[in-house]
Amino acid sequence: MGKVTVALAPITMTHAEGPMPDGARGQVWGAMHTAPTAVPGGLTGTAAGEYPRQLRLAIKAEYGGRSDFYTGQFSLRFRLLSPLLAKECTIGANAPIDFQLKRSGPSQWVSQDPPLIKFSAYDDTFAAPTAEGCGPLSAPLNRRLGLPASSGNLMAYDATYTFRTYDQLPAL
Template sequence: MKKSRAAAPGSPSARRAAAVAGAAVLAGTAAVCAPGVAYSAPRVPAAAATDFRDCPSLPGGVDPARWRCEVHTAAPRLTMGSVTVDLAPITMTHAEGPLPDGGKGQVWGAMHSSPTAIPGGLTGTPAGDRSAVLALAIQPEYGGRSDFYTGQFSLRFRLVGPMVPHGCTIGASDPVDFQLKRSGPSTWVSQDPPVIEFSAYDDTFTAPAAAHCGPLTGLVNRRLGLPATAGNLMSYDASYTFRTYDQLPTKEGT
């Protein structure tokens, strides 16, 4: 697990602000959808109702009362290349808190999402919407790099559909790197349980070509307008909650 190091958090209000900032990161792994799956419209579940089963084990020697398991649910909107989609809701879990030497530590948990249909399917025409065999969907997966304190993270985007090879992915060898910026102040919806709403975006990332799509590789990249070095946008509204580890059931390694 990668950990970032910085000054130890200060007052409770400062730690709370850092938690809200750290929540503005997307990441995770997701299962690949099988051909014929039904693609539902995006809907964001309430953060307060989210369970904490994906909370990771803590590093040795840390204080559980000063580490948070943080969960947020987000409704992302993605413009990448020539396509814009409202991605299905993402639920992300990670842990963060002070290390024994006073630095800031982070441990990745998990991300859950589901495929989102790309309008027009493989052809980008009404035929692509009407024919199930031409369906095309996109699903984000964790790219292996993240820093929850700064809003930096990486994602891969798996492409799925009846005609699409299993490994067809945008960012397969080199994931898409994001640097999220806040688009406004956060709002505390509830103190007990803690529920915070916020928005973030990145309009500077580069979208690579899709790879491992077999004979469809060229068609898929032309269809999606990839690679794309400009005009890309990731934005989302999210709700966020957390618990300190002394409020969670004991996990092995904590």
């Protein structure tokens, strides 16, 4: 996105989906967990020199409040982490980035027991807003990252999916 290419740390998502009693599709969001990923070149885009700790930069995906796995719609925010940035520094803070994921091939069953399915998806049309809440480094950081970035950015997504049906869940 923008001027930076990063392979994000693996993301684990928990959600439920399936038919409702009236036949409509239902979904419930559970949680999302991931770790920060270092951004090559840190805050300056160059070697850290004599201040490697202070100039490091990492990005962490956060749930943006919308998920629809039937249609491929998904929203994320991206927290920017550095000792020199405010804790609120986020791309998509007020308006999360909306992705419209498209499958890039068929799903592949890896295992039947437990059920394990692999697939890939992508969005190459999304726009990315500026980072907000970054304190006095907001403008130089946005220049460094190439934000805002008009449509045509790319997010590729390789997923491994498993599931349990409600009759397989432990009794409460």
